[in-house]
Amino acid sequence: MNDVLEYLLTAPIDAAAPADLEQAWARHAAVAAAFRSPVDCAVAGGFAADRLGFAFLSGYQEALRKLVPELVGPELIAVSATEEGGAHPAAIRTEVVPAGNGWVVRGTKTFTTMGDQARQLVVIAGTGEVVDGRPRLRAALVAAGQPGVTVTNRPPLPMAPEIPHATVVFEDAAARLLPGDGYADFLKPFRTVEDVHVLAATLGWLVRVGRAAGWPRPVLQRLLATVAMVRGLDMDAPTSPGVHIALGGIFAEFDRLLAEAEPLWEQVDAVTRERWERDRPLLATAGRVRAQRLATAWRRVGFGEEIAG
Incomplete structure (x- = not known):
């Protein structure tokens, strides 16, 4: 299968929990083999994960493979x-x-x-x-x-x-x-590439949660629409101001979606819900730096500080 959106809606939900990180990575590798782009692999790997931490694993690994294509193979x-x-x-x-x-x-x-x-x-x-x-x-x-x-x-x-x-x-x-400058060609773009791929994997995982818990179709529809927005970002130019500004809009939509879906977590099984409450601060760890990059991107395209804010 090469349509990750259809995959999210039709793939079976594996109920068996991986015993450890090694098993979680093996599950990621098995489902990612059907897709080409690292962002689609991240989405599929996130769907296959049984918790946010293992979805992060998928996004983090695929971000590295996007930025450094020579990093191939199954090794972490x-x-x-x-x-x-x-x-x-x-x-x-x-x-x-x-x-x-x-x-x-x-x-x-x-x-x-x-x-x-x-x-x-x-x-x-x-x-x-x-x-x-x-x-x-x-x-x-x-x-x-x-x-x-x-x-x-x-x-x-x-x-x-x-x-x-x-x-x-x-x-x-x-x-x-590795080729290029360690800051301009790797460290600086990696922050954005990682944000994108971890978000993609998180969205894939949330679709899994929503399908398992019977969330309403409009919520699943918005999750898939947000996946489509993430897939549309140009990860060949991750430091461009346009990418940062568009990503800022996607994160704003994602935050609105999470807030509106908050009551639906009562339908989710207790183990998954408790892990979500424990792990959701992971999504905010890069928020301050991401906001700074967004403000800089607005200034680079000629908008004043009040607009950037």
Whole structure:
């Protein structure tokens, strides 16, 4: 099947809950194989998930595969960017340096999603150069299981505790540089690409919830319409102001839909409803940064601050 909208309405709802993240990822891979684009794979993977945390897993992984097409295969991948001072370029102290015929990474990342489950890490590291007054960054692909990489899982978060996070220490870990600039071509666009794919997966999961609970057809119709809007975004130009502004409108519609559907959660089974209440703050974690990007996008197309706000 290649029509993800029809899939959402007709695919059977697998009642068997995955035992762990590994099983959830295997389920994602099985359903995503029928679709081409990463955003459709995220939607289908979200529908196959039995909880929001595993829908996030689908969206996060497909976002990485959209941004770095050479990341193919079944292995779990993670972005390793955040350090003690954050993830903005001035905060990056991790280095990627030449060594023999290749490159090695040195430094510590304090918060890497997927924790010890990731088999490949996309590490954002500095080169020691300064370009246009900004430290130059590169994205480097590092195998997590090699000597020189120490992964220590952090305590689970209150929301989506099934998704691990870790501190990662690199001590001359062998790395392969990815093309382009680590900030402009990876870290900056990834924030938007991740938002889009995680939203796509969340919508897929909500259709599953709504179908299982017998939500009214108009609600399912609006969910599918929002999926269609997400699929229409140009993910080949994720930093364009138009994409950010359109995405802002989609999130506004999504928030309205969630608010209006709030009473319908009484129809949902207790386990799913309780997980939703626990995990829904996950959807707001990037809200402040997303609002800043939206305001910047409006300014870039010539609208004043009062309009951007």
